[in-house]
Amino acid sequence: MTGDGSYERDRTYITTRITADGQDGYPVEPGRYRLVIARACPWANRSAIVRRLMGLEGVLSMGIAGPLHDERSWVFHLDPGGRDPVLGIERLQEAFLLRDPGYPSGITVPAIVDIPTGRVVTNDFERITLDLGSEWAAHQRDGAPDLYPERRRDEIDDVAGKVYRDVNDGVYQCGFAGDQEAYDTAYRRLWERLDWLEERLTDRRYLVGDTVTEADVRLFPTLVRFDAVYHGHFKCNRQKLAELPALWAYARDLFQTPGFGDTIDFAQIKAHYYVVHHQINPTGIVPRGPDPRGWLSPHGREELGGRPFGDGTPPGPPPPPERVPPLGSSPTNASPVTASPITAGRRHR
Structure with a gap:
């Protein structure tokens, strides 16, 4: 938290890389x-x-x-x-x-x-x-897509940078703001950027070009958590994602694309935010909604053209130990989260 009440993420990371040539001392090795x-x-x-x-x-x-x-x-x-x-x-x-x-x-x-x-x-x-x-x-598997094509890297970096600042991190700046002015500033920037994205995605299927890129990979995790967590818990509540026609259809398109929705467990997402963020939700009560079955509804984005994997192919199903619970017919997508005495933390992610 900064002196003016705004939330500032700690961007200190261990930047050692695993590379094909092992230049940082960690070469790519299967199974290592x-x-x-x-x-x-x-x-x-x-x-x-x-x-x-x-x-x-x-x-x-x-x-x-x-x-x-x-x-x-x-x-x-x-x-x-x-x-x-x-x-x-x-x-x-x-x-x-x-x-x-x-x-x-x-x-x-x-x-x-x-x-x-x-x-x-x-x-x-x-x-x-x-x-x-x-x-x-x-x-990599045969048919793996190129998520960061060289000819589009400048545009991907530009879009992804805006998405990170105003949306990915923007929801946290709203949720962890320490005073009204800091919250209002973050809220305004978030919704200005979401409006920009809504307009951008009205007539194009993906954020950059006609295939899935790194930019889409970076936006999707925030969108898929928006109505379940950020709208209420983080006070990002001008509208729900489901009330933004282009963004909601775009997010459903990605959710239904192999490799995206099959990584999502709404029960674990909600358990983390509503239980761990004790300073925001001191009761630790986890809301039952929203109904996640809408993520499987038709999105109609195929009409905009484009191919999610370009010249590549979809990935196969995830290995059995990594499969998430299907949305099924339960409106809560309930999957058990093992009881634990670990209930409150201060490291905001």
């Missing part, structure tokens, strides 16, 4: 690393999507932290015995402290851990997705 995410976290959601789209499940395993944590760390409270089955740790914090016993910043997801040493390699969420799409090329 473990990507740790939380289904609840939008920043981690990006890496889960790209890993799926690239077909890297067989070479980069994935650990899934539960939605509940405290100020110390994300924990593996959904795994048997409360430990990640590959890393053998209870808290992601353990991997950070092995890397740096005095690690001073937040324990964040996504993070990639070196399995042999148990040390975190990186938690630089922006770089992780770009490197999964490029440095891991030798191990």
